[in-house]
Amino acid sequence: MDGPAIRINPKIDIGQAADAFKRDGFVQIDEIFEPAVAEHLLHLLETRIDWDLVFQGEDGRPSLFNQTQAKAAGNEELRRRLATMMTRAGAAYGFLYLTYPLITAYLSGRDSGHPIHRLTEFLNDEFVRLGVAISGQSEIVKADGQLTRYRPGDFIGLHNDIGAERSDRLIAYTLGLTRHWRPDWGGQLLFHDDAGDVSRGFAPRWNTLTLFRVPQNHSVAPVAAYAQGARLSVVGWFRNAGA
Ligand SMILES: O=C(O)CCC(=O)C(=O)O
Numbered sequence: 001m002d003g004p005a006i007r008i009n010p011k012i013d014i015g016q017a018a019d020a021f022k023r024d025g026f027v028q029i030d031e032i033f034e035p036a037v038a039e040h041l042l043h044l045l046e047t048r049i050d051w052d053l054v055f056q057g058e059d060g061r062p063s064l065f066n067q068t069q070a071k072a073a074g075n076e077e078l079r080r081r082l083a084t085m086m087t088r089a090g091a092a093y094g095f096l097y098l099t100y101p102l103i104t105a106y107l108s109g110r111d112s113g114h115p116i117h118r119l120t121e122f123l124n125d126e127f128v129r130l131g132v133a134i135s136g137q138s139e140i141v142k143a144d145g146q147l148t149r150y151r152p153g154d155f156i157g158l159h160n161d162i163g164a165e166r167s168d169r170l171i172a173y174t175l176g177l178t179r180h181w182r183p184d185w186g187g188q189l190l191f192h193d194d195a196g197d198v199s200r201g202f203a204p205r206w207n208t209l210t211l212f213r214v215p216q217n218h219s220v221a222p223v224a225a226y227a228q229g230a231r232l233s234v235v236g237w238f239r240n241a242g243a
Pocket residue numbers: 148156161174189218219220233235
């Protein structure tokens with residue numbers, strides 16, 4: 001069973017979302033999918049995904065370990081690399097979570113025939129059109145995407161999604177698929193102001209689309225050691241055609 005067709009909930013008010021986004025550079029839309037679609041995606045994320053471990057590598061780029069590679073590296077080696085990443089995270093920047101890279105998987109033939117590939121197709125079809133409709137930015141031509149799963153301790157440090165480089169990232173999106181979350185379990189998407197305060201913070205949510213203009217300073221707060229359940233989402237950026 002492949003599940004229902006993945007499409008945006010026809011009931012959402014795109015005009016209202018567009019007004020909010022143009023005003024604030026930010027918008028959240030609840031019930032972005034019809035319930036059966038959200039349930040289907042959650043089921044896939046909970047039961048059908050072989051997650052990779054990703055963290056900031058020594059070269060500053062993401063270090064990705066699939067389950068076979070993690071086993072081959074061994075606990076000792078992984079622990080050592082994670083410890084140096086944590087030092088870098090404190091001094092500069094770091095991140096740690098589980099991921100499934102949708103576009104790379106799709107293009108490389110990983111998990112051929114897997115129903116998750118229909119999400120990837122949706123992202124570069126109806127979802128891109130939604131991004132254009134809400135933002136009014138017709139230069140958006142594609143969306144990348146990864147599934148993410150945060151366990152206790154997982155986090156992303158302070159960053160702005162662009163850094164100093166030229167970037168084709170225009171708008172960040174997250175599709176929240178966390179059904180149940182307690183406010184003290186961490187994992188909030190936090191926006192930070194120049195005084196170091198949190199200007200806005202958003203708990204992991206169920207069936208909610210969040211869009212925000214980049215660059216903006218943000219982080220994902222570490223998930224509490226005692227959190228029960230995982231923070232699940234699909235995240236990526238709407239992009240222009242690039243150089
Ligand atoms: O998961 C989120 O809420 C945001 C993720 C994020 O900031 C990123 O991947 O750059």
